[in-house]
Amino acid sequence: MSRRRKVGFWLVVLGVLHGIILCAGFLAPCDPVRQDRKSPYLPPMRVHFLDARGHPHVRPFVYPLQLRPGTFDQYVEDTSQPRPLKFFVPGDPYRLLGFFRGRVHLFGADNERIYLLGSDGFGRDQLSRLLFGGQISLLAGLLGAGFTLLVGLCVGSAAGYFGGWCDELLMRLAELFLALPWLYLLFAIRAFLPLSVNPLHAFFLIVAVIAAVGWARPARLVRGVVLSAKERDFVRAARGFGASNFYLLRRHILPETSSVVLTQAAILIPQYVLAEMALSFLGLGVPEPVPSWGNLLSNLQQYSVLVSYWWMYLPALGMVPFFLGYLGLASALQESPDPYKIERRSLGSLA
């Protein structure tokens, strides 16, 4: 497969994955914050096609779970009242993309709750929380990476293009940021910001913190590309036609950085999702009841949860397909990091 097709393939994969998370409201069977105090730590319900007597059913169904007598967290299937799974059923209201209101869910069981991935200590549906949590975590990763790359692009091109003391100052600062292990830096910056804020503020706070941590590496890479691009003859030629600095940067120099920036994006986004997870896991990020991939896992810090309820671990695997997608994209992009090099090589063989 050519590089172009590989990149296209991984972009499609990532598009589908992000589409799933984007449509969380429709795909999730219920509201991620709706509690059901009667069924804490419900194990995942199994989807059946055969009923208790062995008769096959066209429509799959689940059995509701009941506490086993004499225990407080052991459940058994109640085979007397199967709940058939139905598609496109009305349920909890939600908003798609923030403004399309909807009530129809992909699947559900008329007015009864089903827990395909079990429930947490408040009886909230883990599958719904996983899907909605992805919205928070991925958005944090995407926004964070976007800001980081923007800052990196500005700083890197300013340092590389104008040079002199500006370059010296910015690159020394970048070295300081690179001298810190990044998670420590993340903690340090987070440490000096308010601890308890509402979920929306907390979200933007951690996006800002995450974005502030990583600008140094892309800035250095962009600077390198700009430094070599500005000495290219076509840039000097354009200057000879009376081009301004802004024109040169915009039309000739910044397009040269595109492959570096894209590759960095594919590397940074999953890293930043991980950063959000780490912060929220440790209670420094998005607070309950809003779900995020990080705070879904924070339950596991309790020994009893870790030992008894294995399905609480499932959210940890939620981002594996996303990481796979971004890893594939990054390596496809890196295959020939600079289109110009290929160009030059083919030119060389012509000359």
Next chain:
Amino acid sequence: MRYLLRRLGHALFLVFGVSILAFLFTTLAPGNYFDEMRLNPQIAPETLVALRAQYQLDRPLPLRYASWLNSAMHGQMGFSFAYNAPVAPLLLVRARNTLLLTITATLLAWAIALPLGIWSAERLGRLPDRLIGWSTAILLVLPDLALALGLLVLAVRTHWFPTGGMASVGFESLSSFNKFRDLARHMTLSVAALVLSALPLLVRHVRAAVAEVLDAPFLLAAEGHGIPRFTLLYRYALPAAANPLVSLFGFSIGALLSGSLLIEVVMSWPGLGPFLLEAILARDIYVVIGGVLFSTIFLVVGNFLADILLYWIDPRIRTETPSA
């Protein structure tokens, strides 16, 4: 020698720079330890003012930095509000534990990554290479957190390894061999999580670097001279591929330090990670600054070691002349 001096100067610049940066960040802080205390009705406002003055929080930033620097020179690095004790001794204990973890993990990860990477490069495109490629890809897409939690679940379910802490009850009464064994058993989970998280990247880079060198004409010539395969790989190819690997070594220390922060909290290893988290939640700023600075020093020292290693391996740096 000039090269090493230059790197040393650079390292000192970094440590100083980070300490100044950390202090600048403290001005961003909207609250401090005593603000939380103010909510406590049992403490009189006058006491708070006195405390603030005692800890110099009411003085301007440059003065605070100067007095902090002074206390750092005397081995204190400021005062912890929560512990009511100098920061440095508190941190040293934790830092030692973190170092124990990261150094073990670094050495182990490299000890595994080098032969695996070389083996993979030697069999480029063949079965071992592909197996290694797939397994590193799987490890690469597993987030650190998932890996650590998974290992923890495994340990809890199987009881193969103790979870939490770094010593069993009655550690002091054990013989020194048993002390070592006990420590090793407590470390296993954390080290395994760290090694597994760092391994895939290391193996891939070693493979790429060695594979590039193996193509070089001088190695083909050496092979033609009948030099044995093992000597060829480890005495000829590896040093030639060392340059990018040594900078990767520095990078891996940083990655493992970051990783250990999270893994220490998950595994309740009494290192810098949980301590720092606690200090952040308590707004104990000097402890946070100290912890960040310690991690910087580790990383800078690690990179300096990498520079020395490079100086030792790469003759081009040793013969570098001032005019070059």
Next chain:
Amino acid sequence: MEPILKVENLVKRYAKRNLVGASQDFLALDGVSFTLTPGTTLAIVGESGSGKSTLASCIACLEPPSSGNLWFEGRNLAQSAERDLRDIRPKIQLIFPDPASSLNPRWNILDIVVEPLSLQLRFSRKERDLRAFVLLERVGLSADMAGRSAAELSGGQRQRLAIARALTLDPKILILDEALSALDCSVQAQIANLLLELQSAQGMTFLFITHDLAMAAHLADEIAVMSQGRIVEHAPSKKILRSPAHDATRQLLAAVPHLPHKPGPAIQP
């Protein structure tokens, strides 16, 4: 005739930093002076490292000289502010040695030729395209290539494209910095003839920079020989070929290939 360009005692100094940080000066141009008569061609000849390319960059206002004067249209370019230079630069155009790197490989041919005009905001979009097509035809590139990428062209075609691009601005002076050296002999001859044609048609002034004395003699009215940042000899072409006065000139002459039966420099067609 009144000279179009007057170069007086031009000096370009580069600071070379060594490891300790102390700077050592390197003189790329060491007091260069000459004048350029309109409608003629002056060749600057010298071996590599003699400062020819630096001279080209300084005259094209792409690099500020360290000292000296550059008189052009009554203004001293060496002392002008960046803002004024932006108006001057289009009048003195430079053709770079390697056409592969002087054309942005991401752009198509039409965009490349039109770029100078759109930068100067001359003419409407449609007129610009029209002028571009005329110039492409003039340098021997067909207009239906316009949508292709520059990377698809051969070396000679690329250099013609670069010349067409420089001509869009009707420059007073065209500096050709080793513009033919990277090309094959036959292509060199084609482009040399194109240049001669342009000169006789438009009365353009050329500054032809090369290490090839034979090509210089073919194209230029006068030749200035450079060595180590200085002009060591400056005379009409024929005189230089017949009676070289300086060692550097003689060395360059010796490098010209010639047939054994035909004494003197042979000019390749």
